[in-house]
Amino acid sequence: MNELAITLDTKNGTYLYEQIYQYIKNEIVEGKLSSKERLPSTRALAEHLQIARSTVELAYEQLVSEGYIEAKPYKGYFVCPVGELYHLKKEQVIKEEEKKTEASYLFDLSPNGIEMKAFPFSTWRKISRNVLAEHQKDIFEPGHPKGDSAFRNTICHYLYSFRGVSCEPEQIIVGAGNDYLLVLLGKILGEHQKVAMENPTYKRAYRIFSSAGYDMITLPIDKNGMSMEHLKASEANIAYVMPSHQFPTGVVMPIGRRMELLKWAEEVKDRYLIEDDYDSEFRYKGKPIQALQAWDKKEKVIYMGTFSKSIAPAIRVSFMVLPKPLLELYEKNAGFLSSTVSRIDQAILNEFIAGGHYERYLNKMRKIYRSKHDCLLECLRPFKHRFHISGENAGLHIVLVSREKGISEERLAKTAEKAGIKVYGMSDYFIKESVAKGQGNVCADAEDKCAKILLGYASLSEEEIREALMLLQKAWL
Amino acid sequence: MNELAITLDTKNGTYLYEQIYQYIKNEIVEGKLSSKERLPSTRALAEHLQIARSTVELAYEQLVSEGYIEAKPYKGYFVCPVGELYHLKKEQVIKEEEKKTEASYLFDLSPNGIEMKAFPFSTWRKISRNVLAEHQKDIFEPGHPKGDSAFRNTICHYLYSFRGVSCEPEQIIVGAGNDYLLVLLGKILGEHQKVAMENPTYKRAYRIFSSAGYDMITLPIDKNGMSMEHLKASEANIAYVMPSHQFPTGVVMPIGRRMELLKWAEEVKDRYLIEDDYDSEFRYKGKPIQALQAWDKKEKVIYMGTFSKSIAPAIRVSFMVLPKPLLELYEKNAGFLSSTVSRIDQAILNEFIAGGHYERYLNKMRKIYRSKHDCLLECLRPFKHRFHISGENAGLHIVLVSREKGISEERLAKTAEKAGIKVYGMSDYFIKESVAKGQGNVCADAEDKCAKILLGYASLSEEEIREALMLLQKAWL
Numbered sequence: 044m045n046e047l048a049i050t051l052d053t054k055n056g057t058y059l060y061e062q063i064y065q066y067i068k069n070e071i072v073e074g075k076l077s078s079k080e081r082l083p084s085t086r087a088l089a090e091h092l093q094i095a096r097s098t099v100e101l102a103y104e105q106l107v108s109e110g111y112i113e114a115k116p117y118k119g120y121f122v123c124p125v126g127e128l129y130h131l132k133k134e135q136v137i138k139e140e141e142k143k144t145e146a147s148y149l150f151d152l153s154p155n156g157i158e159m160k161a162f163p164f165s166t167w168r169k170i171s172r173n174v175l176a177e178h179q180k181d182i183f184e185p186g187h188p189k190g191d192s193a194f195r196n197t198i199c200h201y202l203y204s205f206r207g208v209s210c211e212p213e214q215i216i217v218g219a220g221n222d223y224l225l226v227l228l229g230k231i232l233g234e235h236q237k238v239a240m241e242n243p244t245y246k247r248a249y250r251i252f253s254s255a256g257y258d259m260i261t262l263p264i265d266k267n268g269m270s271m272e273h274l275k276a277s278e279a280n281i282a283y284v285m286p287s288h289q290f291p292t293g294v295v296m297p298i299g300r301r302m303e304l305l306k307w308a309e310e311v312k313d314r315y316l317i318e319d320d321y322d323s324e325f326r327y328k329g330k331p332i333q334a335l336q337a338w339d340k341k342e343k344v345i346y347m348g349t350f351s352k353s354i355a356p357a358i359r360v361s362f363m364v365l366p367k368p369l370l371e372l373y374e375k376n377a378g379f380l381s382s383t384v385s386r387i388d389q390a391i392l393n394e395f396i397a398g399g400h401y402e403r404y405l406n407k408m409r410k411i412y413r414s415k416h417d418c419l420l421e422c423l424r425p426f427k428h429r430f431h432i433s434g435e436n437a438g439l440h441i442v443l444v445s446r447e448k449g450i451s452e453e454r455l456a457k458t459a460e461k462a463g464i465k466v467y468g469m470s471d472y473f474i475k476e477s478v479a480k481g482q483g484n485v486c487a488d489a490e491d492k493c494a495k496i497l498l499g500y501a502s503l504s505e506e507e508i509r510e511a512l513m514l515l516q517k518a519w520l
Numbered sequence: 521m522n523e524l525a526i527t528l529d530t531k532n533g534t535y536l537y538e539q540i541y542q543y544i545k546n547e548i549v550e551g552k553l554s555s556k557e558r559l560p561s562t563r564a565l566a567e568h569l570q571i572a573r574s575t576v577e578l579a580y581e582q583l584v585s586e587g588y589i590e591a592k593p594y595k596g597y598f599v600c601p602v603g604e605l606y607h608l609k610k611e612q613v614i615k616e617e618e619k620k621t622e623a624s625y626l627f628d629l630s631p632n633g634i635e636m637k638a639f640p641f642s643t644w645r646k647i648s649r650n651v652l653a654e655h656q657k658d659i660f661e662p663g664h665p666k667g668d669s670a671f672r673n674t675i676c677h678y679l680y681s682f683r684g685v686s687c688e689p690e691q692i693i694v695g696a697g698n699d700y701l702l703v704l705l706g707k708i709l710g711e712h713q714k715v716a717m718e719n720p721t722y723k724r725a726y727r728i729f730s731s732a733g734y735d736m737i738t739l740p741i742d743k744n745g746m747s748m749e750h751l752k753a754s755e756a757n758i759a760y761v762m763p764s765h766q767f768p769t770g771v772v773m774p775i776g777r778r779m780e781l782l783k784w785a786e787e788v789k790d791r792y793l794i795e796d797d798y799d800s801e802f803r804y805k806g807k808p809i810q811a812l813q814a815w816d817k818k819e820k821v822i823y824m825g826t827f828s829k830s831i832a833p834a835i836r837v838s839f840m841v842l843p844k845p846l847l848e849l850y851e852k853n854a855g856f857l858s859s860t861v862s863r864i865d866q867a868i869l870n871e872f873i874a875g876g877h878y879e880r881y882l883n884k885m886r887k888i889y890r891s892k893h894d895c896l897l898e899c900l901r902p903f904k905h906r907f908h909i910s911g912e913n914a915g916l917h918i919v920l921v922s923r924e925k926g927i928s929e930e931r932l933a934k935t936a937e938k939a940g941i942k943v944y945g946m947s948d949y950f951i952k953e954s955v956a957k958g959q960g961n962v963c964a965d966a967e968d969k970c971a972k973i974l975l976g977y978a979s980l981s982e983e984e985i986r987e988a989l990m991l992l993q994k995a996w997l
Contacts, residue, residue, distance in 0.1 A: 061807070064806075064807075101806065104805065104806055105805075105806035105807060108772060108805060108806055108809065108913070109772075109774060109775050109809050110744070110772075110773070110774015110775040110776050110777070110778075111774075111775055123774065123775070123776050124776060125774075125775050125776040125779055159660050159661070162660065164652065167652065168649065168652045168653065171648055171649075171652060172645065172648075172649060175641065175644065175645045175648060176645065182834060183636050183639065183831075183832035183833070183834045183835070184636070184832070184833060184834060185833035185834065186833075186834055219696040219700070219836070219860035219861065219862075220858050220859075220860055221858075222857045222858045222860075223696070223700065223857075223860050226703060226707070226857070227703075230703070230731055234733070247856055247857075250856055251857070254707055254853060254854075256711070256733070267587070295585060295586075295587075296587070297586060297587015297588075297600065297602075298586050298587040298588055298600070298602050299587050299600050299601060299602040300587065301587075302602055328581065328582075328585060329541075329578065329581055329582035329585055330538070330541075330582060332585065332586050354660075355660035355661070356660070356661060356662035356663075356858075357659060357660045357661060357662065357663055357862055357863035357864065358660070358862055358864075359696070359858075359859065359860055359861060359862045360862075376731060377731075379724055379727055380699045380700075380703070380724075380728070381697050381698075381699045381833075381836075382697075382836065383696035383697055383699075383700050383836055383860050384696065384836060385696075385834055385835055385836045385837075385862070385865055386834035387834065387835075387865075388862055388864075388865065436585070
C-alpha cells in the first residue's frame with residue numbers, strides 16, 4: 044500500500060474531497076497507482092491529512108462510481124483494472140465559429156428570398172406572450188407525434204377553405220420543415236420506390252429521395268408540366284409535381300394534365316403523386332387555383348405545404364397530408380418518431396391562423412408581391428426584344444428566356460455579376476447526374492438551347508428592383 | 521357554339537366574374553361543354569349578359585390559367601381536352617380530432633416523466649419577449665443547417681464545462697429532438713452499418729436504425745454495461761451506449777469499460793461509438809461523471825445530448841457532436857438539409873444557457889429530483905426483503921429487482937394496476953425480435969429469471985410518491 048503524497052490546498056476554492064478524488068484519479072490515470080493496489084483506509088487517510096473521515100469517504104465514493112477503484116467488504120478499497128488509460132484531452136481553446144462573409148452583390152435576385160418587412164411582429168410577440176402565459180406547464184409536456192390536435196384541426200380547416208384540400212386531421216403530419224417531412228416520407232413509404240421528378244426541379248427533394256435509396260427518374264417538362272408520355276414510359280410509381288407553380292420553370296399545370304396524372308396514379312395500386320404546394324399562396328391573376336389534392340378521389344395525392352415560405356424560413360413548420368391508405372404505413376414505419384416541432388411554436392401558429400392573422404398577412408403579402416411582380420415586369424419592357432418572359436403571375440420569381448440561341452447563361456450571369464447583380468441560371472436547377480439507378484431518364488432538356496435566367500424579386504423593394512434592372516439593362520442590352 | 525344559359529345573381533355576394541367562371545367550369549366538368557367547342561366571344565357574352573366586357577375577360581382568363589379553356593389568336597376561346605374530369609370531392613364536414621382519454625391510474629410511475637413545476641416560466645417568457653423584440657427581421661431569416669453559430673458556440677462551452685466534452689462548434693449539429701438526429705445520423709453514416717445495442721435498451725433508437733436498413737445486433741449487459749466479449753465477437757462497427765446511466769437498467773459504465781470500448785473503436789477505421797448522454801444532468805451522489813467523449817482522442821465518439829429531458833419534452837432541441845472525420849460525410853450526405861429548429865427557439869435557448877439560467881435551473885432540479893429519489897428509496901425500505909434496488913443515484917427512475925424467481929413482471933404490474941398504480945416491467949424494453957438481419961444477437965437476457973420493475977418518480981410530488989408506494993406496498997407485500 045502506497046502512502047499517498049497528497050497535499051491539500053485549503054485556499055484554492057476546490058473542495059477537499061474533490062482534491063483527493065482528483066489526486067487519486069491522476070495517480071491511476073498516470074499509472075502510478077496500479078491495478079489491484081490497495082488504497083489507504085478512509086480512516087488512515089483522514090488522520091494523515093487531518094481532515095474529516097467523511098471527506099475522504101466522499102472522494103472514494105466518487106472514484107467507485109466512476110469505476111477507478113472498487114470497495115471490497117472487510118478488505119478496503121482497491122484500484123480497478125482499467126486497462127490502458129487515456130489521458131483526458133487537453134484543455135481546449137474553443138474557436139468561436141464566425142459567420143461567413145458572403146460574396147457581396149449590390150442586389151441579389153435570388154428566387155428563394157422572401158420579404159419580412161410587413162410581418163406583424165407585434166402580433167406575433169403578443170400571441171407568443173399569451174401562449175406562454177396561458178398554457179404554463181401543459182405546453183411543455185410531450186405532444187402528439189403528428190402534431191397537436193388543435194393545430195392539425197386548424198390546418199385542416201385552412202386547407203379546405205383556401206386550397207380546396209379535403210382531409211381529416213388524422214391525415215395531417217406536422218414537421219420541422221419540408222426537408223424533414225420528405226425524409227419522414229421516405230421512412231413511411233419504405234424502400235424500393237421509383238420517383239419521377241421534373242427536370243429542372245426542386246433539387247433538394249431529389250437529393251433527399253436519392254439518399255433514401257430511391258430510384259430517381261428525371262422527366263422533361265412541356266408547357267403543361269411533367270411529360271405524361273415520358274412518365275408512362277418510365278417505371279416510376281411516384282411522381283413529384285408542383286402543379287400550382289413548378290419550381291423553377293413557373294409552369295402552372297392545367298386541369299387536363301392534372302387529370303391525366305390522377306388517372307396514371309389510379310391505374311396501379313402503389314402509385315402516388317406528391318403535390319408540393321410550396322408557394323400556392325401567391326397568385327396575382329384571378330383566384331387561386333385549387334390544389335391537385337382537391338380532385339383526388341382515390342387517395343392518391345400526398346400533399347405538402349409549408350409556413351416557411353409564407354411566414355418565414357426561420358419558422359420550421361411544414362405539414363403533409365397523407366392519403367388514408369398510407370396512415371397504416373405511417374403508424375408502422377414512423378409512428379414512433381416524436382414530433383419535431385415545439386408545442387409552443389405549434390400553439391403560436393395555431394393562434395396566428397385561427398385568429399385570422401395569417402389570412403390577413405397573406406392578403407397583405409399578396410398585394411406587396413403583386414406590386415413588386417408588376418414593377419419587375421414593367422422594368423423588363425426594354426428587355427423584350429432580346430428575352431421573353433415566362434412563369435409570371437404566381438410565386439416569387441419569373442423566368443427570362445433569351446430569344447437568341449448563341450448566348451450562354453454563364454455569360455449572362457457573369458456580365459450581371461460585374462454590374463453587381465446576382466442572377467440565377469436555369470441550368471443550376473437541372474439534375475445532371477446520369478443517375479445510374481433509374482431507368483428512362485431523359486436529360487435532353489438540360490441541354491436546352493436558349494439561356495433562361497431566374498429573377499427573384501421577393502426580398503427587394505420596388506426601388507431596388509428598378510435600380511437592379513437598370514443596371515442589368517446596361518449590362519445586357 | 522353554345523349559347524351559354526348563365527343566369528347571374530347580383531345579390532348573392534359572389535363576384536359576377538366568379539359566377540361566370542364557375543358556370544363554365546361546371547359545364548366543362550359535367551361534360552355539357554365538350555372538348556374543342558368554341559365559347560362565345562367576350563364581347564358577345566358581355567352583351568348577352570348586359571355586363572362589362574372586362575368581367576367576362578376576367579372569368580375567361582381564370583379558366584385559361586386553370587387550363588379549362590384556351591385562347592387561339594384571331595379565333596377565340598375553345599374548351600381544352602381535359603380527359604375524364606373528376607368531380608371535386610364533396611364538401612366535407614371536418615371531424616375534429618379529439619384527445620384520447622388515457623387509461624386512468626391514480627399514479628403513473630413512468631420512467632419518462634419529468635417535473636415542470638419548478639421551470640422558470642417567467643424567465644423563459646422574458647427571454648422570449650426580448651428575443652422577439654431585439655431581433656425583429658433577422659431572426660426570421662434562414663439559419664445555418666447545423667444551427668446558429670452563436671447557439672453552437674454556447675453549447676460547445678456548456679459541454680466543455682459540464683460534461684468534459686471537447687469539440688469545436690463546427691462539429692455540433694442542432695436538431696429537432698433525438699429521434700430526428702438519429703434519423704440524420706443514419707443519412708450521414710450511409711448504408712450498411714452494423715449497430716450493436718445493449719438489450720434492454722432505448723427501443724426508439726433501435727427502431728430508427730432498423731428503419732435506416734442497418735443490421736442491428738443486440739448484446740447483453742453485465743454490471744459494467746455492454747458486454748465487451750459479445751461486442752468483440754459480433755460484426756458490429758458501431759456501438760450505441762449510454763455510459764452515464766444506461767436506459768433502462770441504470771448501469772453507470774465504469775472507466776475501465778469505457779476504455780475498453782474506446783480501444784475497440786480504435787482498432788478499425790470505420791468503427792464508432794454513439795454516446796447517448798440523455799440524462800447525465802441528474803446525478804445525486806458526488807459529482808457528475810465526465811462523458812465518454814472526454815476521453816476520446818481518436819475521434820471515435822458521436823456524442824448526443826438533448827434539452828428535451830433537462831428542460832421539457834415539448835422543447836424539440838437536441839444536438840450531436842460529430843467526430844471530425846464524419847464532418848465531410850455530413851456535408852456530402854446531409855449538409856443540404858435545412859435546420860429543423862426555429863431560429864427563435866435557438867436564440868431563446870442560447871440566452872437561457874449563456875445567461876446562466878440553465879445552470880441554475882439544473883441545480884434546482886437536481887436538488888428536487890434528489891429529494892424525490894431519496895424519498896422513493898425511503899419508501900422502498902419495507903420492500904427490501906422481497907426486492908433489491910439497482911440503477912439508483914442517477915437519472916429519473918430506479919429499478920426494483922425481485923428476489924424471488926417465481927414472480928412475473930406481468931403479475932406485479934397487474935396487481936399494481938388494480939391498486940391504481942402504473943409501473944413498467946423491464947421486459948418492455950427488451951428487443952425481442954429475432955432480428956433476422958444481424959448476426960451474433962444474444963437475446964438470452966430477455967428471458968432473465970427475476971422480475972424487474974422500473975419506478976419513475978420525476979413527475980410525482982414527494983407526497984404522491986409516498987401515497988403511491990403505500991398503495992404498492994399493500995398490493996405487493
